[in-house]
Amino acid sequence: MRRRIEQDSGVKAYDIYGLSEIIGPGVASECTAQAGLHIFEDHFYPEIIDPQTCQVLPDGQEGELVLTTLSKWAMPMIRYRTRDITNIINEPCPCGRTIRRIKRINRRSDDMFIIRGVNVFPSQIEEALLSVEGTLPHYQIILTREKGLDMMEIQVEVTAQVFSDQIRALENLQAKLNSAVEHTLGIRAKIKLVEPHSIQRSEGKAKRLIDNRKL
Ligand SMILES: [Zn+2]
Structure with missing residues (x-):
């Protein structure tokens, strides 16, 4: 779908991730490298868990994304289970940003x-x-x-x-x-x-x- 949008419109399409329970779009976003979405770690603390055991998994391993808001007032979220399946990429990005990335999300733990x-x-x-x-x-x-x-x-x-x-x-x-x-x-x-x-x-x-x- 992205290839089609880029071809037909002539613009470069970037993936942006969010969920209304947290903030809507703006939790994570691609940079020009288009190689994963930088998660704005100064506002959101990400963890990846095994959806069955709820155990926290190390960076690189695939599991369910869990988010804690760090700067949200009135309705903070603590270890909120997103049901979105991804993994954290903890490697330097060509763009120079040092915040970690998540892989593009294409499935959910509850749609299996x-x-x-x-x-x-x-x-x-x-x-x-x-x-x-x-x-x-x-x-x-x-x-x-x-x-x-x-x-x-x-x-x-x-x-x-x-x-x-x-x-x-x-x-x-x-x-x-x-x-x-x-x-x-x-x-x-x-x-x-x-x-x-x-x-x-x-x-x-x-x-x-x-x-x-x-x-
Ligand atoms: Zn980047």
Whole structure:
């Protein structure tokens, strides 16, 4: 998505991180190196924990970001669990800033789901889909249960050009996506190609998963 924004608009796009419980955007931000987001450690104290055991992990290890506000008045947050999965990069940055960086966040500890005994993050599905030419970064995962078996349907938007192509081209793309997803997850999913803009857009964080399984 970033590549598309940069290409189509001609501006360089920077990732900025925040959450409304802390301050909104402005907790961490990329610099011109675009190699992780500097976290403003003079205002926020970051820790990375194992989401299961809550144990604090050393820099470099991946886990859940926990934030403590250092300068906030009236509603300070102490060791607030963000549910965002990242790791702290404690290496010098080419830009010269000495505050540490966090890796770009692309998944949350609470959006993992289990299907047929396999742990799946929507971000894994996203990577598989975007590895195939002609798809857009808009998709939705729908889980259902049929006769006791978990089924996964992935609806993915394709470019207008692809959608106007012949049936054969669409079938081709569908087969490519099927094998990309199966290769990444080790399980099969039903791929449904949909028109551009047919999946509902959300403001802020996208809702990727609809779980209709009755457990
Ligand atoms: Zn930097």
